[in-house]
Amino acid sequence: MTEATAKKRDVSFRTYFWKRRWLYLMCLPGLAFLIIFKYIPMYGVIMAFQDFSFKKGIFGSPFNHFAHFQQLFTSAKFFQVFSNSLLLSVTRLIFSFPIPIILALLINEIHLKAYKKTTQTLMYLPHFLSWIVLGGITTNFLSMTDGLINDMIAALGGQKINFLGSTDWFRFVIIITNIWKEAGWGTIIYLAGLSAISPDLYEAATVDGANRWQRIAHVTLPGISNTVVIMLVLAVGGLMNNGFEQVYLFQNDLNIAVSDVFETYTYKIGIVSGRYSYSTAVGLFKNVIATALIFSSNRIAKKLGGATLY
Amino acid sequence: MKKFLATVLCLAFVLSLTTAVASADDTVTLTMLQRLPASYVVEDNPVIEAWGELLGVKIEIEAPPISSYGDRRNIILASGDLPDIIYVGDTGSSYAQWAADGLFLDLTDYLNEESMPNAFRVLTDLELNSVKVAALDDHIFSLPRVQTKPMDTILYRKDWLDKLGLDVPTTPAEFTAVMEAFTTQDPDGNGVDDTYGFAVNLPMGAAHRVITSAFDMRPSEVPDADGNYQVMEAQEGYMDYLDWLRDMYMASSIDPEFYLITNYEDRDEFHAGKIGAIYANTVVEHYITELSETAWVDKNFELVAGAPLHKEGEDVANVYYNPQIWGNYAINADTEHLEEAIVFLDAGYTDAVNELLMFGVEGVTYTTFDHDGHFSIKTDEQLANWQKYCATYATINYQCEDKGLLIANGNTEEEVALFNEANDAIAALTNRVTFLSGGSLPGVAEENTKITDAGISDKFGELRTKYICGQIDRDEMVSFLQNEYAPAYANLEAIYAANDMNR
Numbered sequence: 001m002t003e004a005t006a007k008k009r010d011v012s013f014r015t016y017f018w019k020r021r022w023l024y025l026m027c028l029p030g031l032a033f034l035i036i037f038k039y040i041p042m043y044g045v046i047m048a049f050q051d052f053s054f055k056k057g058i059f060g061s062p063f064n065h066f067a068h069f070q071q072l073f074t075s076a077k078f079f080q081v082f083s084n085s086l087l088l089s090v091t092r093l094i095f096s097f098p099i100p101i102i103l104a105l106l107i108n109e110i111h112l113k114a115y116k117k118t119t120q121t122l123m124y125l126p127h128f129l130s131w132i133v134l135g136g137i138t139t140n141f142l143s144m145t146d147g148l149i150n151d152m153i154a155a156l157g158g159q160k161i162n163f164l165g166s167t168d169w170f171r172f173v174i175i176i177t178n179i180w181k182e183a184g185w186g187t188i189i190y191l192a193g194l195s196a197i198s199p200d201l202y203e204a205a206t207v208d209g210a211n212r213w214q215r216i217a218h219v220t221l222p223g224i225s226n227t228v229v230i231m232l233v234l235a236v237g238g239l240m241n242n243g244f245e246q247v248y249l250f251q252n253d254l255n256i257a258v259s260d261v262f263e264t265y266t267y268k269i270g271i272v273s274g275r276y277s278y279s280t281a282v283g284l285f286k287n288v289i290a291t292a293l294i295f296s297s298n299r300i301a302k303k304l305g306g307a308t309l310y
Numbered sequence: 311m312k313k314f315l316a317t318v319l320c321l322a323f324v325l326s327l328t329t330a331v332a333s334a335d336d337t338v339t340l341t342m343l344q345r346l347p348a349s350y351v352v353e354d355n356p357v358i359e360a361w362g363e364l365l366g367v368k369i370e371i372e373a374p375p376i377s378s379y380g381d382r383r384n385i386i387l388a389s390g391d392l393p394d395i396i397y398v399g400d401t402g403s404s405y406a407q408w409a410a411d412g413l414f415l416d417l418t419d420y421l422n423e424e425s426m427p428n429a430f431r432v433l434t435d436l437e438l439n440s441v442k443v444a445a446l447d448d449h450i451f452s453l454p455r456v457q458t459k460p461m462d463t464i465l466y467r468k469d470w471l472d473k474l475g476l477d478v479p480t481t482p483a484e485f486t487a488v489m490e491a492f493t494t495q496d497p498d499g500n501g502v503d504d505t506y507g508f509a510v511n512l513p514m515g516a517a518h519r520v521i522t523s524a525f526d527m528r529p530s531e532v533p534d535a536d537g538n539y540q541v542m543e544a545q546e547g548y549m550d551y552l553d554w555l556r557d558m559y560m561a562s563s564i565d566p567e568f569y570l571i572t573n574y575e576d577r578d579e580f581h582a583g584k585i586g587a588i589y590a591n592t593v594v595e596h597y598i599t600e601l602s603e604t605a606w607v608d609k610n611f612e613l614v615a616g617a618p619l620h621k622e623g624e625d626v627a628n629v630y631y632n633p634q635i636w637g638n639y640a641i642n643a644d645t646e647h648l649e650e651a652i653v654f655l656d657a658g659y660t661d662a663v664n665e666l667l668m669f670g671v672e673g674v675t676y677t678t679f680d681h682d683g684h685f686s687i688k689t690d691e692q693l694a695n696w697q698k699y700c701a702t703y704a705t706i707n708y709q710c711e712d713k714g715l716l717i718a719n720g721n722t723e724e725e726v727a728l729f730n731e732a733n734d735a736i737a738a739l740t741n742r743v744t745f746l747s748g749g750s751l752p753g754v755a756e757e758n759t760k761i762t763d764a765g766i767s768d769k770f771g772e773l774r775t776k777y778i779c780g781q782i783d784r785d786e787m788v789s790f791l792q793n794e795y796a797p798a799y800a801n802l803e804a805i806y807a808a809n810d811m812n813r
Contacts, residue, residue, distance in 0.1 A: 054387050055412040055643075077765035144566055146504075165569055165779070252569045253512065253775035256768050269762070271381045274404050276388055 048281040061277075068281035077265070078282070085261040085286075088171055088247075089239045095175050097235055100186030101228060105216060107187060108194045120191075123184025131181075135249035138177050139164060165254035173250055174242075189231065190224055197223035229301050233308065237294030240286045262286045338650045339368040341393035343386060344704065345637070346373040351698040357670050358699075364666065365657055367650050376703075377573055387413055392642040394651045398452050399637040401440045402749025403758060409443045409451035414640040415648075418449045426656040429453055432711055433659070436744075440635045444809075445752040452640035453655060457708035458715050459634060460594035460729070461617075461736035462520050467586045468614035470497035478616040480739070482524045482554055485619055489563035492586035498608070508587040509565035509576040510555060510778065512771075515590030517542065517551070523627035524619035525551045530803065531748040531811045532630070539803040539811075543770070544796035549788060555778045569775050583608050587616075594733045595719035615732045617739035628741045636708055658706020667704045668717050670696055684710075684718040685726040693721055745812045748805065757802045766798045 017024065043058070048068060050061040072078050103123065110116040126134065141148050142163040150160040163169045197220065205215045244263035251259040262282065270279025302308045352358065352371050362369045372393065374382035379399065386392060387408060396414075398405055408414060420426050421438075437456050442448040466478060471488070474495055479485040489507025491497070498505055511518075517527070526547030533539050542548060558564050565576075565585060580588045581603040597615040604611045620627035639658070641651045657663050669679055669686050675696040676686035688696055702708060702717075709716055720726035748754060761767060769790070777787040 052388075053411050054390065054408060057390055071763065075763040075765075077763055077768070080765060139570065165567070253771045254569055254779070254781075256772050260768065271384055273759075273762070274384045274388075274407070275759070 045280065045284055047277050048284045050277055052277040052280075064277075068278050069285070071278065072281055072285065077260075080257070081260050081262055081265045084258055085240060085242055087258075088174065088242050088261060091171050092175050092178060092242070093235055093239065096179050096183070097232065099179050099183040101190055101224075103183055104187040104190035104194060104224075105220060107191060108220070109212070120184075120187070123187065125184070126181045127185035129181070131243075131245035131249055134177060134181055135246070138173065138250075142173065162254075164250065165252060167255050167258045170250065170255040170258050174246060177246065177250075190227060193224040193227040194220065230308070233294065233297045233301055236297035237290055239293050240290045337366070337368050338647050339370055340395060340647060340650055340654055342369060342371045342395040343383065343393045343397060344371050344373050344395075345376060345379045345397050345399055346371075346703050347376055347701055349697055350701045350704065355699050356674050357666060357704075360671050361663065361666055364662065365650075365654055367647075367654065392644070394642050394645045394647055395654060396640050396642065397637055398640050401452075401454070401635065401638055401747070403755030405441075405452070405638070406443045406445055406750045406752075407755060409446060409449075412643055414451040415643045415645070415651075416449050416451060417453065417641070420652055421450060421453075425652060428656050428659040428711075431659075432456075432707065432713075436746075437633050437635065439746060440633055441638050443750055445750075452638040453659075454633075454635045454638045455705065455707055457634045457636040458710070458713055459636075459708070460715065460719070460733045461615075461740055462629065463592055463594050463597070463615040463617065463732075463736055464520050464587055464589040464619070465580070465592045465596060466614050466616055467492075467497065467580075467583075468612035469610060470586045471614065472612075473497055473499065478614055480617060480620060481622050482619055483622065486554070486558055486561075486563070489558055489587065490561055493561075493563045497586060498583055504584065506565045506579075506585045507558065507563040508585050508589065509571060509579055510559075510568040511571050511574070511576045511588075511590035512569065512775070513572055514574060516774075517548075518590055519629045519631070520589050520592075520618035520627075522547075522551060523629045524621050525554075527551065529630050529745055529747075530799070531806050532745050533807075533811075533813060537813065539806050541796055541799040541803060544791050544799075549784070549791075552774065552777055552787065553784070556780060559778050560780055564778075566779075569779070580604070581607060583611070594729060594736055595717075597732055598719045598721075598725050598729055615736060617736045620739070626739055626741045628743050630745055631742050632747050633744060639706060655706070659711070661711050664705045664707055664710075664716055667706070668700055668702065670700045675699055683726065684715055685720055685723075687723075688721050748809065748811050751805055751809055751811075753805050754802065757799075757805065761798050761802075764798060766795060770795055 047058060047061070049063050049065060050058075051064045051067075052058070053061045056062075107116060107120060107123075110119065139147075142150070144150050144160050144162055144164075149163070154160055161169065163173055201219045201223070202215060205219050210218065240262065242261045242263055244267060247259060247261055248264050248267070251264060266279040266282050269275045269282070298308050298310065346352070350373065352373050358369050358371060383396070383399070386396075392413065398408075398414075417426075421430055421433075423430055433453065433456065437454050438450060441450050441452045441454050443451055466488075470492055471478065474491050474497055476488050476491060477484075479488045492505055492507045494503075496503070496505070510516075515521070527542055527545050528534070530539070530541045555564070559566070565579065568576075574590065576585065576588050576590065579585045583604075594615050597613055604613070618627040618629050639655055641648075641655060645651050665679075665681075669676055672679065673692075675692050676688050677692060679686045686696075705716065718726045719729040773782060773787055773790050776782045777784075
């Protein structure tokens, strides 16, 4: 490369950067948040390989190599937690993932603007309620003594169901409440994708004689397929995450056999029992699995010719 | 010009952030991590200010939410940024580990007539045993908050008992009958079948002393007459206790969703008039202080304090108590104000400090204070202030220097008389049996970890609740206790035996 070419490139990069300086400035807080709260704390992961001492701190505590991982993989409790986490998140993925897509398609078919906006707003609202509030509402609804749902079942001649104290119903309660809270919010990204589909395609389909369902199948769904694939890749990558608050609120002695997941397990052994090194090892294991999942799902998406995360 | 002005203003701003402001006040500030109830107000608290003035220091208190105090304490201990004084609230294996890690000041050499005369005078050897760390040559790394507390009680709705013509129960059989009556005979008279006897509070009172006193059960650290140690849940009386709870559950005398209780929700149910008895950590003083909350729902209520249940054929309940230790306070090993911290902690064993923390400031939280009777007279406004600025949780030592009660509960002389009468009546029916807990013995932490990692604790909790709810049969419960639970605790029992605990 000649000096003139290099100089020309340098000038063009500076010009490029200067022209977009306000955009880069706008990115700074987000970038700072990412670096400070997500990347810098990563050094704490070495606790998983240490016998952590409060006094000596992270950099002074002795290494015990893989002792915690040995303890982890020989622990009966760990395998129960692992299977609970996997089962709950796979079930949640299967049932919860399509709901925002379906809702987005339905909202997209509403032509009355005011009605559409009102519906969207009402659907977003549960997202802003904390799990404490939603958990309390759900507990009251599903209570065996004076819950609305069980009162209705009894009034119709049925037997009351112990939704909150049963291993059979725990996953159902988690998935339903999760859909209630997050499905509306999840429609946002799909609605954004839907708004990017050219109206000409719909006109052309209509001219060709396509009915509403055929337009959805042949225009709408292909139009958001890239978005769906990317969201699916992200969802598969988050397969090991079940969320702490929701599960913890609904967990009790009667459903502990299926409700103890990684998040509640690491809370109990880490924060409550003070076994920080061991709980870091559990968390590290979980995150390694999650990373492997996100890489594999992205690779599969690439091979299938769809959009990918990277 | 604009650029010059902007530059000058920016520099001024940066300078103002970095310039240290010299303080004219040289008073030492002691920081404290304290476990306080939600009703306690730390900001602008005149009692805390008076406390600081008494000791010549400023006191800054961090009070995390009481329900998650342990979590916050653990995080602060792990962070390395400890306050000067810490309410540890643990004398078990975690405490021993923190002491071994060098987080807490070794107080062994300070606990003498010169350095800590008040604590040295007030605390007995038995009480100090609870804070000695056996693995560190029995050195002392915190001081216990010893409590002379009113008698533990089971609190009942007296108006319900009177309406149904029942007496306060004293045995398990009588208790069962009363709970059944509370459930089936509409004690609140509203014509709706919406009341229960009580709720089993597993987190706070799974095997509470006021109930288990009626069964052949003793703490795991206490040997039988032949000197043999056995984990409590494998003792003969434990299944009798579970059977008793199960029978009441099947008769619908217990709140059917008791397993959803995570803290003291049974008290909320009691105040709301849903259950007629509460037992978890209820002392005679609650006979008086609980008045206000129950009155919000039912102005015609009345309460009565009942003694711990005793066995059939006996007159008194034998109730196992640890030396009455309610938590412990430690000093940060790296504190920059060692002398002040020592004086602060030592002063906590004087009547002057504890009465201040318990009764407050004259004119603000009381009108008059009867030092001998240990009660204060308050106006309504002072009562409201007292509830904000004072708390039993705030005390360093919850007893007088002469080991007597720090506070006789009540806001009027009549209420104090009522409290004393109830306390004396319960005391006459209770035999307190003191025992030492083995939580800080070497090896206990490791054994507990093995038991937790094997999933035994969680499985026990699950099966116990299922058994009470009638979801599994007796054979399955007994088989688990004998074949999995007891063997898992065998090493722990061996440690107690090797240390001759409570012989």
